[in-house]
Amino acid sequence: MLEFDQVSKSYPGGFVALDRVSFKLEKGEMAFLTGHSGAGKSTLLKLISLIERPSVGRVLINDVDLSRIRRNHIPYVRRDVGIIFQNHRLLMNHTVFDNVALPLVIEGFSGKDMVKRVHAALDKVGLLDKVRCLPHTLSGGEQQRVGIARAVVNKPPLLLADEPTGNLDPDLSKDIMRVFEAFNQVGVSVLVATHDLGLVARMKYRTLTLKQGKMINDGLLQYQEDPL
Amino acid sequence: MSILFSGRVTSGASAHKISAARRFVMFWVNHVRQALFSLGELWRTPSASILTIGVLGVSLTLPATLHLLVKNVQQVSDSFTQAAEISLFIKADASATQISSLQKILQADKAVARVSHISKQQALEEFGQVSGFGAALNYLTDNPLPDVLLVLPKNTAADSARQLLERLSKERIVEFGKLDIDWLTRLDAIVSLLRQAVLVIAVLLLGAVLLIIGNTIRLSIMNKKDEIEVMKLVGATDAFIQRPFLYSGIWYGVFGGLLAFLIVEAMLWWLQGAIVSVTSLYGSEFRLMALSVSEFFSLMLLAVVLGLSGSYLSVRRHISAIEPTGP
Numbered sequence: 211m212l213e214f215d216q217v218s219k220s221y222p223g224g225f226v227a228l229d230r231v232s233f234k235l236e237k238g239e240m241a242f243l244t245g246h247s248g249a250g251k252s253t254l255l256k257l258i259s260l261i262e263r264p265s266v267g268r269v270l271i272n273d274v275d276l277s278r279i280r281r282n283h284i285p286y287v288r289r290d291v292g293i294i295f296q297n298h299r300l301l302m303n304h305t306v307f308d309n310v311a312l313p314l315v316i317e318g319f320s321g322k323d324m325v326k327r328v329h330a331a332l333d334k335v336g337l338l339d340k341v342r343c344l345p346h347t348l349s350g351g352e353q354q355r356v357g358i359a360r361a362v363v364n365k366p367p368l369l370l371a372d373e374p375t376g377n378l379d380p381d382l383s384k385d386i387m388r389v390f391e392a393f394n395q396v397g398v399s400v401l402v403a404t405h406d407l408g409l410v411a412r413m414k415y416r417t418l419t420l421k422q423g424k425m426i427n428d429g430l431l432q433y434q435e436d437p438l
Numbered sequence: 439m440s441i442l443f444s445g446r447v448t449s450g451a452s453a454h455k456i457s458a459a460r461r462f463v464m465f466w467v468n469h470v471r472q473a474l475f476s477l478g479e480l481w482r483t484p485s486a487s488i489l490t491i492g493v494l495g496v497s498l499t500l501p502a503t504l505h506l507l508v509k510n511v512q513q514v515s516d517s518f519t520q521a522a523e524i525s526l527f528i529k530a531d532a533s534a535t536q537i538s539s540l541q542k543i544l545q546a547d548k549a550v551a552r553v554s555h556i557s558k559q560q561a562l563e564e565f566g567q568v569s570g571f572g573a574a575l576n577y578l579t580d581n582p583l584p585d586v587l588l589v590l591p592k593n594t595a596a597d598s599a600r601q602l603l604e605r606l607s608k609e610r611i612v613e614f615g616k617l618d619i620d621w622l623t624r625l626d627a628i629v630s631l632l633r634q635a636v637l638v639i640a641v642l643l644l645g646a647v648l649l650i651i652g653n654t655i656r657l658s659i660m661n662k663k664d665e666i667e668v669m670k671l672v673g674a675t676d677a678f679i680q681r682p683f684l685y686s687g688i689w690y691g692v693f694g695g696l697l698a699f700l701i702v703e704a705m706l707w708w709l710q711g712a713i714v715s716v717t718s719l720y721g722s723e724f725r726l727m728a729l730s731v732s733e734f735f736s737l738m739l740l741a742v743v744l745g746l747s748g749s750y751l752s753v754r755r756h757i758s759a760i761e762p763t764g765p
Contacts, residue, residue, distance in 0.1 A: 259671065261763070271442050272442045272443055274441065274442050279441065282676075283441055285674060285676075286440065286441045286673065287441055287442060287673075288670075288671060288672065288673035289440070289672070289673035290440055290441070290442045299668045299671065300668075301665055312668075313672045313673060316672065316673055316675075316678055317673070320464070320468070360672065
């Protein structure tokens with residue numbers, strides 16, 4: 211599903227954000243991406259969502275090399291990858307419905323079909339009763355869940371989350387993770403970047419750990435022996 | 439359309455195998471919806487919209503007014519072409535029969551509309567009345583004035599009138615001909631100068647309008663930078679993001695054009711009274727011409743094209759420049 215092949219990314223000025231990172235995420239697999247801030251987690255996600263291009267190496271999704279994607283085709287790639295942002299990135303002056311419907315509107319859905327899908331996505335994150343609310347009337351956890359509903363509304367095969375529990379208390383974080391698990395169980399590949407190591411250890415999923423741009427761990431993370 | 443996953447259903451239309459005709463209808467329905475949405479956006483930011491529309495309206499008013507000015511001056515100059523009369527002064531030794539036969543020949547001429555004969559006697563009487571030298575003229579032993587044939591050419595344009603003059607001056611009994619067209623050519627030159635000036639001013643103002651609309655759209659793009667970034671992150675194409683801004687440009691054009699039209703109409707209404715009082719003093723039948731229907735539509739079309747191209751220039755540069763910076 212998702213493959214990194216000896217990927218390096220250095221920024222002008224010589225800062226190396228990723229150093230020969232290789233890994234593979236299978237179809238229907240769920241994994242965590244951990245590391246301190248500055249370890250390269252965000253850069254890795256940016257390479258997948260084509261915000262950045264790698265300096266060396268290849269990023270492949272479903273065996274398609276992303277370096278072959280032309281600029282005007284980038285939007286179509288992003289439609290296949292659901293992204294959840296740390297700071298939600300909701301449209302604050304639009305209702306929850308409009309926010310979740312945005313990817314569908316972009317893809318040309320309309321009418322009943324769109325309403326049905328939006329309601330289904332909001333139902334999965336437990337926010338069906340907030341359809342007509344504006345985002346700023348919701349709590350942080352609810353806003354994050356609206357972001358998740360928006361990311362999954364067009365049923366992407368790959369889901370990326372960048373610090374989805376960054377600003378949430380432990381109970382809410384667990385709820386959010388359960389939502390990701392539920393999507394994973396219906397066959398969606400999920401990659402969650404987080405520095406909440408306790409949560410990661412409890413969840414018992416494959417964990418990719420980055421340190422100064424290098425992949426230092428790939429497998430189950432043992433909470434006791436913190437590699438960082 | 440999915441590039442990475444063949445067979446993945448990504449569009450609402452293909453999910454239901456909607457017929458081409460229905461998709462065509464939906465395409466237009468969507469455009470109308472987006473146009474109305476953009477109209478709503480203008481409504482939501484009234485102060486900025488009103489300013490832009492005001493600037494556009496005023497900027498279009500000036501060229502429209504100048505155009506009307508040229509049109510009306512032209513109407514005046516057209517009414518004066520009647521004065522392009524040729525006076526043929528007959529040689530003193532020509533006999534009355536020679537004169538009347540020339541008059542008949544000229545009346546048969548295709549280029550001549552009307553010929554009238556002012557005899558020496560009539561001319562002297564008229565001169566005596568007009569000049570006030572009546573008594574003094576009585577002392578003259580013989581009449582110094584020549585016979586005159588007044589010829590009105592069919593084609594009253596300056597050039598053809600001059601050609602006719604040259605031809606008629608070669609008649610044997612004609613001493614010389616005179617055509618007072620200098621002032622006519624001067625008026626023509628002034629009108630064409632005016633027209634050129636209008637063109638230059640119009641081009642300048644329209645350029646300004648283009649920049650103003652471009653700038654307004656640029657500001658509204660900058661205001662929505664975050665929104666545009668989010669839209670790009672969830673897979674919106676530049677074309678999709680541009681559309682509402684282009685519609686805003688069109689709406690600016692529509693309202694600016696209407697405003698310009700209203701200003702011009704108000705100005706005409708205001709001036710009408712003053713002009714009537716002036717023209718009635720001169721006993722002229724001058725009527726101020728307003729914008730015709732086709733001119734109104736040209737004005738609107740021009741305004742809409744300006745609005746659209748102004749926003750297109752801005753949108754093309756600024757929307758592709760906004761790139762999401764991070765998830």
